[in-house]
Amino acid sequence: MANIKQRLEGAIKKHQKGAVIMMELPAEGYFEAGSAAVKFLTGKSFGGVYVSFQRPFNNVISLLKDEGVNVNKMLFIDMATMLSGEKLVDDPRCIHLSSDVNIDDLVRAIYSSLDRIKSDKKFIFIDSLTTIALYKPLSETMRFSEFLMREVKKRSNLLIFNIAQDLKQKRFIKDIALEVDEVVSLK
Amino acid sequence: MIKATELQRNIEGKPKGWMVLLEADPKNMVEAGVSAIKFFLEKSHHGIVLSAMNSNKLLGIYSSFGLDLKKLTVIDISQNVRDLENPFEVANVVIEVNKVLRGQKKGQKRFVYLNSINDMLAAHGPESSLKFLHGILTRIRIREISGVVLATQSTIYDRVKSELEQLCDRVIKV
Numbered sequence: 334m335a336n337i338k339q340r341l342e343g344a345i346k347k348h349q350k351g352a353v354i355m356m357e358l359p360a361e362g363y364f365e366a367g368s369a370a371v372k373f374l375t376g377k378s379f380g381g382v383y384v385s386f387q388r389p390f391n392n393v394i395s396l397l398k399d400e401g402v403n404v405n406k407m408l409f410i411d412m413a414t415m416l417s418g419e420k421l422v423d424d425p426r427c428i429h430l431s432s433d434v435n436i437d438d439l440v441r442a443i444y445s446s447l448d449r450i451k452s453d454k455k456f457i458f459i460d461s462l463t464t465i466a467l468y469k470p471l472s473e474t475m476r477f478s479e480f481l482m483r484e485v486k487k488r489s490n491l492l493i494f495n496i497a498q499d500l501k502q503k504r505f506i507k508d509i510a511l512e513v514d515e516v517v518s519l520k
Numbered sequence: 521m522i523k524a525t526e527l528q529r530n531i532e533g534k535p536k537g538w539m540v541l542l543e544a545d546p547k548n549m550v551e552a553g554v555s556a557i558k559f560f561l562e563k564s565h566h567g568i569v570l571s572a573m574n575s576n577k578l579l580g581i582y583s584s585f586g587l588d589l590k591k592l593t594v595i596d597i598s599q600n601v602r603d604l605e606n607p608f609e610v611a612n613v614v615i616e617v618n619k620v621l622r623g624q625k626k627g628q629k630r631f632v633y634l635n636s637i638n639d640m641l642a643a644h645g646p647e648s649s650l651k652f653l654h655g656i657l658t659r660i661r662i663r664e665i666s667g668v669v670l671a672t673q674s675t676i677y678d679r680v681k682s683e684l685e686q687l688c689d690r691v692i693k694v
Contacts, residue, residue, distance in 0.1 A: 360685035395535035417658040499682035
C-alpha cells in the first residue's frame with residue numbers, strides 16, 4: 334500500500350488549500366486499500382468523517398482497528414445500516430440520522446460532524462459513490478458530490494471519493510472525475 | 521473444488537461478519553459450493569442457506585453430496601421473494617434469518633451461504649439483485665455472521681462483478 338501513501342501525500346502537498354480526490358481502488362482488496370488511505374491520513378494529524386455506504390459501523394470499525402487506524406480521530410456516518418432500516422449502534426463515534434435520510438440531511442450531518450473533529454486538518458471519506466447510486470437516483474448522487482465538492486473548497490478540507498477501479502467507466506463517475514482535483518488510480 | 525486450507529487462509533484473523541465471494545467456473549460451481557459448506561459443517565457451524573434456486577432441488581443436490589441437512593436451514597428466496605427492491609420482502613428474509621438465530625443454542629457458530637448470484641441475476645436483473653444483496657449483507661454483518669456468496673463466471677455476472685467484489689472481504693476463484 335506504499336503507493337497509496339505516496340499518491341495521497343503528493344496530492345495533499347499540491348493542493349494545500351483543500352482538495353477533492355477520487356481514489357480508484359482495485360475491487361479485490363478494496364477495503365484494505367481504502368483503510369491504508371485512512372491510516373495514512375490519521376497518521377498525518379488528520380481527523381475525519383467516514384461516510385460508509387458499504388458496511389455497517391461495527392464491521393468498519395473492527396476492520397479499521399485491525400489495520401491499525403486510530404479510529405478515535407474519526408466520526409462515522411453509518412449509511413449502510415440506515416438504508417437497511419436496522420437500528421444504529423449506540424456509540425459516540427457513530428452519528429445518528431433519521432432512517433429516511435435525504436441528501437441534504439446527509440450533507441448537513443457531514444459538516445456538523447466535521448465541526449466536532451478536533452484536528453486542524455480534516456478529511457471526509459466517502460465509501461462509495463457507486464453504492465449511493467444503488468439507493469438514490471443518479472441526479473441525487475451527482476447533487477451530493479457537487480454539494481460536497483463546493484463546501485470542501487470553501488473550508489479547505491480534504492474530500493475523498495472511493496470507487497472500485499472497474500466501475501470508473503460508469504457515466505456519472507466519469508462526470509464527477511472531471512470535477513475533482515486529483516484522480517488517484519491504484520491497480 | 522475449493523481446498524479447506526484456501527478458505528481458512530482467506531478468513532484467518534478476519535473479524536466476525538466477513539464475506540467471501542466464491543467465483544467458480546460453471547463446471548465446478550456445485551462442487552465449489554459444497555466444499556465451502558463442508559468446510560463450515562466440519563467446524564461445527566450451522567448453515568443458513570439463502571437459495572435463489574428452488575430449495576428442493578438444492579437440498580437434493582446437497583443430499584447427493586452427503587451433506588448433513590439437519591445442520592442446514594434453507595430460506596428459499598426464489599419462491600418467497602417476488603420483488604427484490606421491496607424493502608418488506610428483504611425484511612421478511614431477515615425475519616426468517618432471525619427465527620433461525622433465535623432457535624439456536626447460545627454460542628452456536630453459524631454461517632450464511634448464498635446460492636447463487638447468477639440465479640438471482642437471471643430472475644431479477646442486476647440493479648435489484650445488487651440492492652438486495654447489499655441490504656442482506658449489511659444485515660448479516662450487523663449480526664456478526666460470516667459467510668460465502670457463490671457466483672459463476674458468466675456474461676450476466678460480469679455486469680455486477682466489481683460491485684460485488686468490493687462488497688466482500690475476499691474473492692476466491694476456483
